[in-house]
Amino acid sequence: MKKKIKLAGAYLWSGFNKIRKIFSCSGVYNVPILCYHSVSPENTSSGFRLKPDNFEAQIKFIVSNYNVISLKELVSNMYKKETIKNAVVVTFDDGYKDNFTYAYPIFKKYNCCATIFLTTAFIEKEINLTEENEVLEPLTWAEIIEMKMSKLISFGAHGHTHRMLSNIASNELGDEIKFSKGIIEKKLGENIDLFAYPNGQLRDFSKETITVLKKNGFIAACSTIWSTTNTPKELYYLNRIIVDRDDDINNFKLKVSGAYDYLWFFHNLKRS
Numbered sequence: 001m002k003k004k005i006k007l008a009g010a011y012l013w014s015g016f017n018k019i020r021k022i023f024s025c026s027g028v029y030n031v032p033i034l035c036y037h038s039v040s041p042e043n044t045s046s047g048f049r050l051k052p053d054n055f056e057a058q059i060k061f062i063v064s065n066y067n068v069i070s071l072k073e074l075v076s077n078m079y080k081k082e083t084i085k086n087a088v089v090v091t092f093d094d095g096y097k098d099n100f101t102y103a104y105p106i107f108k109k110y111n112c113c114a115t116i117f118l119t120t121a122f123i124e125k126e127i128n129l130t131e132e133n134e135v136l137e138p139l140t141w142a143e144i145i146e147m148k149m150s151k152l153i154s155f156g157a158h159g160h161t162h163r164m165l166s167n168i169a170s171n172e173l174g175d176e177i178k179f180s181k182g183i184i185e186k187k188l189g190e191n192i193d194l195f196a197y198p199n200g201q202l203r204d205f206s207k208e209t210i211t212v213l214k215k216n217g218f219i220a221a222c223s224t225i226w227s228t229t230n231t232p233k234e235l236y237y238l239n240r241i242i243v244d245r246d247d248d249i250n251n252f253k254l255k256v257s258g259a260y261d262y263l264w265f266f267h268n269l270k271r272s
């Protein structure tokens with residue numbers, strides 16, 4: 001869908017969304033989980049790479065207007081069925097070096113917490129995650145450990161090779177999930193129990209994937225299915241809001257407010 005059509009949809013939906021939030025039943029968590037990938041001043045054709053000043057304006061806005069909590073805190077509250085008001089969660093996928101170079105200083109400046117989902121074969125430099133002919137560098141383990149020590153940044157698994165989990169044969173699926181968890185746990189010396197599906201649309205994971213995640217001790221998993229709300233039933237396919245390069249601060253505010261939540265219907269139509 002073109003950007004202008006999406007924006008028109010957001011304006012149409014935003015009024016209804018305000019009413020929906022007032023009447024949403026208890027058990028619905030109105031806590032947007034933001035999904036970022038990359039922050040860099042370099043000019044790029046890659047839609048998922050935000051300019052640092054744009055990213056900083058967004059972090060400043062959420063820190064000033066919301067309670068930014070960690071994904072772990074949200075998940076733990078969802079398990080306990082405790083309510084959280086006016087909160088936002090920040091996540092990054094893949095593990096690009098610029099998360100340390102450009103995003104981490106902004107997280108420190110605003111005392112903002114975030115979770116980074118690591119693709120372990122990428123961090124280990126066994127594979128490239130190339131987008132539109134650009135080769136982006138991975139984080140190093142030293143950078144990951146430095147961010148972990150700050151207690152602002154926590155880590156989750158994003159698969160070992162970034163393959164779509166629904167395309168992996170049953171006999172390999174366990175290893176794809178286990179490797180990513182095991183490598184991060186060994187390097188960080190802590191339990192890793194949060195997961196984000198590569199690509200993250202409904203066709204990219206299955207009931208079998210969720211069974212394997214549960215068997216390996218994961219307590220929740222993030223998709224890229226669009227919504228600012230989640231229920232405890234969705235702990236293994238948590239909806240997220242993707243933020244990209246073209247989001248100026250006004251569009252970002254619309255996304256966080258839930259004005260684009262109508263996209264949830266389209267993402268669920270794509271079920272194969």
Ligand SMILES: [Zn+2]
Pocket residue numbers: 093094158162197198199
């Ligand atoms: Zn990814």
